[in-house]
Amino acid sequence: MSEPIVQPEDTVASLFHRWVDQRAGQVIFRQKCFGIWEDSSWADFGQIACEVAMGLMHFGFEFGETAAVLSNTRREWAFADLGILTAGGISTGIYPTDSAAQVEYLLQDSGSVYVFVENDEQLDKVLSVRDRLPCLRRVIVFDTEHLSEFSDPMVIDLNALCRLGKAAHERMPQAWFQRAQQTRATDIAIVVYTSGTTGKPKGAMLTNRNVLFAMDVLANRVLRQHQGDERMGYLPLCHVAERIGGLMAALLSGTIINFVENPDAVAENIREIQPTMIFGVPRTWEKFYSAIQIRLSEATPFQRRAYGWAMALGARMSALRLRHTAAPWWLRAVHGLMSLTVLRNIRTAMGLQRCRVLCSAAAPISVRLLEWYSALGIEVIEVYGQTECTGILTANPLGSAKLGTVGTAVPGCELRLSGEGEILARGPNVFAGYLNQPEATLSALADGWLHTGDVGEIDADGYLRIKDRLKDIIITAGGKNITPSEIENELKFSHYISDAVVIGDRRPYLVCLVMIDHENMEKYAQAQSIAFSDYTSLCRRPEIHALIQGVITEVNSRFARAEQVKKFKLIERKLSVEDEELTPTMKLKRKLVSQKYLSLIEAMYGSSMIEPESTITTTFSHHHSQRR
Numbered sequence: 001m002s003e004p005i006v007q008p009e010d011t012v013a014s015l016f017h018r019w020v021d022q023r024a025g026q027v028i029f030r031q032k033c034f035g036i037w038e039d040s041s042w043a044d045f046g047q048i049a050c051e052v053a054m055g056l057m058h059f060g061f062e063f064g065e066t067a068a069v070l071s072n073t074r075r076e077w078a079f080a081d082l083g084i085l086t087a088g089g090i091s092t093g094i095y096p097t098d099s100a101a102q103v104e105y106l107l108q109d110s111g112s113v114y115v116f117v118e119n120d121e122q123l124d125k126v127l128s129v130r131d132r133l134p135c136l137r138r139v140i141v142f143d144t145e146h147l148s149e150f151s152d153p154m155v156i157d158l159n160a161l162c163r164l165g166k167a168a169h170e171r172m173p174q175a176w177f178q179r180a181q182q183t184r185a186t187d188i189a190i191v192v193y194t195s196g197t198t199g200k201p202k203g204a205m206l207t208n209r210n211v212l213f214a215m216d217v218l219a220n221r222v223l224r225q226h227q228g229d230e231r232m233g234y235l236p237l238c239h240v241a242e243r244i245g246g247l248m249a250a251l252l253s254g255t256i257i258n259f260v261e262n263p264d265a266v267a268e269n270i271r272e273i274q275p276t277m278i279f280g281v282p283r284t285w286e287k288f289y290s291a292i293q294i295r296l297s298e299a300t301p302f303q304r305r306a307y308g309w310a311m312a313l314g315a316r317m318s319a320l321r322l323r324h325t326a327a328p329w330w331l332r333a334v335h336g337l338m339s340l341t342v343l344r345n346i347r348t349a350m351g352l353q354r355c356r357v358l359c360s361a362a363a364p365i366s367v368r369l370l371e372w373y374s375a376l377g378i379e380v381i382e383v384y385g386q387t388e389c390t391g392i393l394t395a396n397p398l399g400s401a402k403l404g405t406v407g408t409a410v411p412g413c414e415l416r417l418s419g420e421g422e423i424l425a426r427g428p429n430v431f432a433g434y435l436n437q438p439e440a441t442l443s444a445l446a447d448g449w450l451h452t453g454d455v456g457e458i459d460a461d462g463y464l465r466i467k468d469r470l471k472d473i474i475i476t477a478g479g480k481n482i483t484p485s486e487i488e489n490e491l492k493f494s495h496y497i498s499d500a501v502v503i504g505d506r507r508p509y510l511v512c513l514v515m516i517d518h519e520n521m522e523k524y525a526q527a528q529s530i531a532f533s534d535y536t537s538l539c540r541r542p543e544i545h546a547l548i549q550g551v552i553t554e555v556n557s558r559f560a561r562a563e564q565v566k567k568f569k570l571i572e573r574k575l576s577v578e579d580e581e582l583t584p585t586m587k588l589k590r591k592l593v594s595q596k597y598l599s600l601i602e603a604m605y606g607s608s609m610i611e612p613e614s615t616i617t618t619t620f621s622h623h624h625s626q627r628r
Contacts, residue, residue: 006216011208012189013086013180020046023254026227029075031259040075048162050176052083055165056114057175059138063088063182066110066191070094070103071118073237074259076142076158078247080116085189088179092191093238096122104129109203109436110191111135119143123155130154185209191435192240192387203435204387213428214390215248217410222383222395223359227254229276232269234260240391241362245279267291270351277357282365285358288350289369290495290520310342314375322403343377357381357398364466366489367404382406384466388450390429394464405463415464422470423456424449472590474505480562482510487565490558494551495520501593502565503601511604512568513597514548515575539572567604571597
């Protein structure tokens with residue numbers, strides 16, 4: 001199947017018109033309504049995007065103005081997005097978990113004149129701050145279940161907007177195409193806000209050329225996806241990973257996107273769809289792994305032995321495959337038998353039986369987790385990018401991955417390291433700058449290179465290994481440079497740990513704040529007859545502390561002594577994306593967490609001496625031999 005061709009003068013809007021004409025009868029989206037998966041064809045998509053665009057123009061939407069989408073990931077998000085873009089506008093997204101104050105800041109900073117909201121909950125956020133948003137003209141609501149009881153001249157539902165747009169299109173049938181023809185490749189297409197781990201989110205301005213380059217690289221070079229593929233839409237569409245690697249790459253290739261019912265139904269929906277590829281963040285793959293480990297704890301002794309045999313064979317096959325070495329016939333035969341029985345059942349239970357590739361991005365991932373999936377017979381392609389480089393900078397080539405690296409620079413991009421080891425990049429994917437922040441733009445794009453803020457190493461074959469964020473590198477009181485993300489990823493490989501923050505900058509030793517996995521730990525407590533009443537009481541049980549200590553002791557054995565965690569404390573409050581401590585992509589904000597739980601941290605340094613030597617392995621050569 002030939003690759004969709006992207007020309008230098010193309011824009012998202014011009015390509016969209018071409019796709020709608022060429023693929024009118026093909027399915028592009030599926031979404032569950034009242035328990036049934038409903039198809040949306042390219043013709044449906046084109047018609048609704050046209051009606052949205054013309055509806056906005058009916059209300060006076062000018063070329064180059066900005067409109068925002070505040071919603072969970074669903075097909076209406078895409079309808080609004082392409083409606084805005086084909087109307088010659090700039091599209092931006094807002095996380096549905098953001099507070100009213102955050103919504104106010106993002107709408108004000110982006111200069112959005114219209115905002116699409118999912119439901120009355122999101123509508124309430126906007127209306128509560130609209131008096132401080134003089135640029136905002138109208139709010140368009142997707143779900144209208146309760147809107148009939150509501151009367152406000154600023155509010156209109158999506159169906160009403162589309163009716164107005166349809167009438168406007170009938171009066172001016174060329175207007176929609178003319179707007180698309182006005183758009184240039186160098187025009188800003190979307191503004192994607194950073195996750196705000198170090199302060200207020202910054203709006204990265206991405207041009208049509210940025211977007212088309214990234215979607216072409218991801219669809220045609222990295223994932224090699226095509227119209228026969230099916231994937232899930234479940235990550236936040238306002239994040240660059242799902243926006244470019246999910247929606248835009250799928251639009252280019254014609255891949256069908258199945259939108260999940262809600263964030264809690266991801267695992268169930270994936271089992272129903274059995275997609276051929278999944279784009280996810282490390283937390284996604286950790287959850288799949290945890291679910292299998294919990295099921296194993298409930299399995300019979302024979303089932304656990306069969307799993308162990310199958311995964312051991314899978315690991316041997318994986319090791320040979322990664323070295324590009326042929327396996328002996330007997331190993332292929334025995335592994336084939338186990339793959340058809342045990343491993344197939346595991347993949348099917350996870351919803352991954354048809355999946356030919358998993359793509360992991362947005363945060364570091366444990367090498368042991370990658371090895372587990374590889375042994376299962378599923379290739380995981382780790383890619384690296386940032387909002388500022390349109391989500392893609394490097395990728396592990398299919399069939400030639402090096403676990404523990406994020407691959408080589410994608411075609412058309414250049415990489416180099418600064419004297420401090422910071423990763424610098426340039427290419428067609430590098431953003432146009434931060435909206436309303438010229439000083440931050442100059443800092444990020446100094447000397448013609450994007451300064452990523454990440455520290456890395458490039459091997460002789462050009463494969464990049466990310467060490468950590470430059471600002472997160474720990475220098476202990478003894479002068480040791482430590483990359484905390486390596487230790488944290490090893491800790492998170494345990495299905496009992498949801499997240500971890502290692503601390504120790506200018507301190508005598510490392511300590512760690514741990515957030516337990518509530519669901520898995522609750523099952524463990526019930527199986528062990530450990531009494532608890534809520535999350536806090538569970539965290540305070542000595543048996544839980546002993547379990548986490550065991551995990552930390554095991555992880556410590558993989559690191560040199562200076563890199564070992566000496567003490568830990570559990571965060572006794574269950575965090576969610578609504579909490580300030582977590583970004584919408586489920587990453588703990590290191591600086592904020594360190595400040596908020598300062599008393600816990602100080603207690604670990606001031607309450608007693610370091611843990612006894614007997615709990616710590618000290619064979620340095622052994623530690624280094626197991627490092628990544």
